[in-house]
C-alpha cells in the first residue's frame with residue numbers, strides 16, 4: 001500500500017516510538033491522527049509537527065486506549081475528520097509491573113483489530129531510546145524487578161539502544177509491502193530489521 005494520501009491512526013503518538021511513527025507517516029505523505037492519554041505531550045507534539053508539515057495533515061485526539069468508549073469515539077472522530085482510515089498503529093504502552101493487568105490492557109488488548117479484515121503485523125524491537133527507559137530506575141514501575149535495574153542497564157549497553165527512527169522505518173516497510181500479514185518483525189541493533197522465522201510443522205492431517 002502506498003502511504004501517500006492515506007490516513008493513519010497512531011496510539012501513544014505523543015512521544016517516543018509513536019511520535020517517530022507519526023513523523024515517518026507524515027514524511028511519506030499520510031494524514032495522521034495521533035491519540036494519546038497525555039494531552040500536554042500530544043498538543044506539544046502536534047505543534048512541533050506543524051512546524052514541519054501542513055497543520056491540517058495532523059490531528060491530536062486525547063484518548064485513553066483502555067476506555068473502549070473513548071477509543072471507539074476516537075476512531076469515529078478520525079473518520080469524520082479525514083473521511084477515511086487506512087492504517088492503525090497500536091503502539092501505546094507502559095512499563096508497570098505493579099499493575100500487570102492494566103499493562104496487558106494498554107499494551108495488548110486495547111485496539112484489537114483482528115476481526116476487521118485487515119492485515120495484522122507485529123513489530124518487536126530491542127531497546128529503543130525513548131522516555132519509557134527512565135522507568136527502569138523507578139520502583140513504582142519495576143516492582144519486584146527493580147533489583148534487576150543494573151542488569152537491565154548492562155543489557156542495554158551490551159545489546160545497544162536504537163533510535164526510534166529505525167522502528168519507524170520498519171513500520172513503513174510493513175505498510176508498503178502488501179504481502180506481509182501475520183508477520184513478527186524483529187528490530188535489533190545487531191541485526192536491524194528482520195523477521196521471525198517459524199519452522200514448518202512436519203505433520204499433515206489426513207482430514208482436510
Ligand SMILES: NC(=O)C1=CN([C@@H]2O[C@H](COP(=O)(O)OP(=O)(O)OC[C@H]3O[C@@H](n4cnc5c(N)ncnc54)[C@H](O)[C@@H]3O)[C@@H](O)[C@H]2O)C=CC1
Pocket residue numbers: 011012013014015016017018035036037038041063064065066091092093094106107124125126127128129130131132133
Ligand atoms: N522503548 C523501548 O525500548 C521499547 C518499547 N516497546 C514498546 O513500544 C511502545 C511505545 O513505547 P515508547 O515509545 O518507548 O514509550 P513512551 O513511554 O515513550 O511512549 C508511550 C506513549 O504511550 C502513551 N500511553 C500510555 N498509556 C496510554 C493509554 N492508556 N492510552 C493512550 N496513550 C497511552 C503515553 O502517554 C506515551 O505518549 C510501548 O508499547 C512499549 O512497550 C517495545 C520494545 C522496546
Ligand SMILES: CCCCCC(=O)/C=C/C=C\C/C=C\C/C=C\CCCC(=O)O
Pocket residue numbers: 093094095125126127132133136152155159188189190191
Ligand atoms: C525493562 C523494560 C523497559 C521498558 C521497555 C519496554 O517497554 C519494552 C521493551 C521490550 C523489549 C526490549 C527489552 C529487552 C530486549 C532484550 C534484548 C534485545 C536483544 C537484541 C539483540 O541484538 O539480540
